[in-house]
Amino acid sequence: MRRYHLFIIYTLIAALLAWNLYLQFGKKSGNPQGEEVLVQSAEGEKFTISIPEAKVRIFEIPEKLTFADEPVPLEQTDVMERFEREIYVNVYWQSNMILLMKRAGKYLPTIEKILRDQGVPDDFKYLAMTESGLMNVVSPAGARGFWQIMPGTAKDYKLEISDDVDERYHLEKSTLVACKYLKTAYSKFGNWTSVAASYNIGITGIRKRKEEQNQSNYYNLFLVEETSRYLFRILAFKEIFENPGKYGFELSEKDIYKQPLFRELKVTQSINSLANWAILHNSTYKELKIHNPWLRSQKLKISRNQDYIIKLPIN
Structure with a gap:
């Protein structure tokens, strides 16, 4: 038994030494399989331990990106950095992204159809992901459902809220209300990028910031962190969902959740x-x-x- 314990101890020490060597020299070796180290047990038995290559990857940011067919000025340093931040935050929160991709199979077909029927760009489905992760969550301010609709907005757009019913949780009806809001905002701003930002800070909020800073373009506005990051979260979801393999997500059709008939x-x-x-x-x-x-x-x-x-x- 003592010899077995010594064997375990020696093995662990050897593995730690091998990992230290890898950290110092492994990346220079160019070996995609990682560093291989020869280990000898207390009984004289020799075997090889392979230290795997580090899994963290640096991703190539796309040269061009659009939201609702409107170009994103990635040539601006701060714009590129804000977008890149959301890419890494979401790609390396793997459990959340995997479950979101699985969950999307249940709900995106319904959302996509309503957006299409209502003449709202398809990219706004990623706004719903940003708002709720496609779950019926409740915000500290009292917003509810996939589209995080506030009580006042529900009342304005004739969604029922009572002791027995809250139609903010009704996927089809709440998506229709979101579309009505988005189209109202578009009639005021004339571009979908400002419309998306207004979903976070309100139509009045975006208009006020534009007037205060004498800027008409969302990307030229200085905003509080939540609103500053908001559109870039949407863009990150779009990029990852449209190029899942690039970011290491390889779900097959059988992995995706489906609604029953x-x-x-x-x-x-x-x-x-x-x-x-x-x-x-x-x-x-x-x-x-x-x-x-x-x-x-x-x-x-x-x-x-x-x-x-x-x-x-x-x-």
């Missing part, structure tokens, strides 16, 4: 127990809540001349 049930009368209602329709309360997150309580009160569509998976 749904049946849609029109409901015109109040439901006292959604759990019982789900069972009555050959489903479960869990399935009902997962696929209809806009249902916020255990019941659903329906007023006269009102109806809802509830989606349940086809089993």
Whole structure:
């Protein structure tokens, strides 16, 4: 047993020495497989340990980049650095990016279709990723859902918020509201880059900064850090999603999450127990809540001349 312990100790010491040698000389060797070191055990047995090459990579930044077909001035040093920052932050937060790529398979087809139908550039799907990671999150300020819609905005655009229902969690309805906002902002600014920035700081906020600094271009504005980074987060998601292999993400089709096929049930009368209602329709309360997150309580009160569509998976 003692000899075995000595063998383990010697092996660990040899590995540490080998790693130190690699840090000093490994990169100069040009060996893509890493540094190989000969180790001898207490019993005289010899074997080779291969120290793998460091995995951190420096990425080549694209020469040209656009948002909604509007050019990004990467020739400006600060613009390039701000974009590069978001690339590295997101690429090397691998767990988050992998799950986002998997999750995107469930929700992007719906978002892309609505953007297309509403005449909003496809790149705005990356704004939704930036806002929420395609999850129904709640901000400290009270914004909710994929598009992080505030209560006042929901009211302005006729989204229902009640004890039983919060349509900010309704993917289709909230995406339509986001499109309406984006098109309203475009009518004021005339370019989609300013529109995207306004989603973070507000239409009035961007207009005020432009007037204060006598600049019309977003990239020439000096902004607080959150708004300064906002568009570049969107651009980073776009670049990584359009070139996943370049950044080390090699998901296959089977790795991507998919929505099930749904049946849609029109409901015109109040439901006292959604759990019982789900069972009555050959489903479960869990399935009902997962696929209809806009249902916020255990019941659903329906007023006269009102109806809802509830989606349940086809089993």
